[in-house]
Amino acid sequence: MAASWTKTAWAGWSVMTFLAIGVATYGAVAAFLSLDGSLPSMTHHYPDRTTAAALHFGIGGLALILGPWQFLPALRRKAPAAHRWTGRLYVLSCLVSGCAALVLAQQTHTGLNSQIGFVLLATLWLITTLIGWKRARERDFAAHRRSMIRSFALTLAAVTLRFYLPLSQVLEIPFHVAYPIISYACWVPNVLIAEWMIRRSAIQPASPAPQ
Numbered sequence: 001m002a003a004s005w006t007k008t009a010w011a012g013w014s015v016m017t018f019l020a021i022g023v024a025t026y027g028a029v030a031a032f033l034s035l036d037g038s039l040p041s042m043t044h045h046y047p048d049r050t051t052a053a054a055l056h057f058g059i060g061g062l063a064l065i066l067g068p069w070q071f072l073p074a075l076r077r078k079a080p081a082a083h084r085w086t087g088r089l090y091v092l093s094c095l096v097s098g099c100a101a102l103v104l105a106q107q108t109h110t111g112l113n114s115q116i117g118f119v120l121l122a123t124l125w126l127i128t129t130l131i132g133w134k135r136a137r138e139r140d141f142a143a144h145r146r147s148m149i150r151s152f153a154l155t156l157a158a159v160t161l162r163f164y165l166p167l168s169q170v171l172e173i174p175f176h177v178a179y180p181i182i183s184y185a186c187w188v189p190n191v192l193i194a195e196w197m198i199r200r201s202a203i204q205p206a207s208p209a210p211q
């Protein structure tokens with residue numbers, strides 16, 4: 001990415017960050033304030049996996065909140081240590097929430113199709129995040145950046161899923177029809193947009209690593 005962002009880049013980042021923090025807050029409320037089932041929550045959709053559900057929604061929210069700041073060139077230049085430590089916390093959050101997602105996916109509603117969709121999402125999320133971290137350790141920052149763009153695109157599935165679900169209700173698509181589609185639609189377009197951004201920015205040189 002160029003050192004200074006265009007207005008469009010700032011607008012895109014601001015909308016992405018606003019939605020990410022919004023969904024993270026919702027997830028935290030659903031995960032921690034409703035374990036007793038008093039609030040219409042997601043955890044009681046997984047009656048015998050409430051711990052995995054709370055870890056997935058609660059810790060996944062941390063990845064949503066931390067991820068956007070890692071893309072700010074100024075933060076990386078002025079506070080590389082902050083980038084490193086926030087980044088390590090992001091990686092840990094993705095690992096915990098991703099493993100919890102694999103546990104939950106075994107019990108996904110609407111059958112095998114959705115199960116495969118969410119298992120693929122969780123697996124790709126774990127792989128891209130781990131590769132991203134490994135590349136940073138190897139100080140291959142161009143590859144690190146590409147993998148972390150893919151990782152965060154998958155983290156944002158939490159946002160896109162919560163866009164498509166109510167949309168399917170507005171369109172009166174029965175849940176058993178909508179959910180198997182959403183289990184792919186919530187991450188495949190995100191990955192395609194991430195690949196487009198990576199290819200587009202491949203034309204522009206990456207900003208040099210801080211010495």
Ligand code: HEM
Nearest residue numbers: 067070071080084087088090136137141145148152209210
């Ligand atoms: C979600 C996005 C990102 C995450 C989670 C992340 C995470 C990390 C982590 C954990 C480290 C330290 C690795 C270690 O030593 O343990 C690191 C270092 C670094 N990352 Fe990222 N990163 C992200 C995005 C980016 C982007 C977009 C760039 C742009 C090129 C970038 C450039 C760097 C650089 C240059 C370092 C080395 C900092 C230093 O050691 O001085 N990162 N990142």
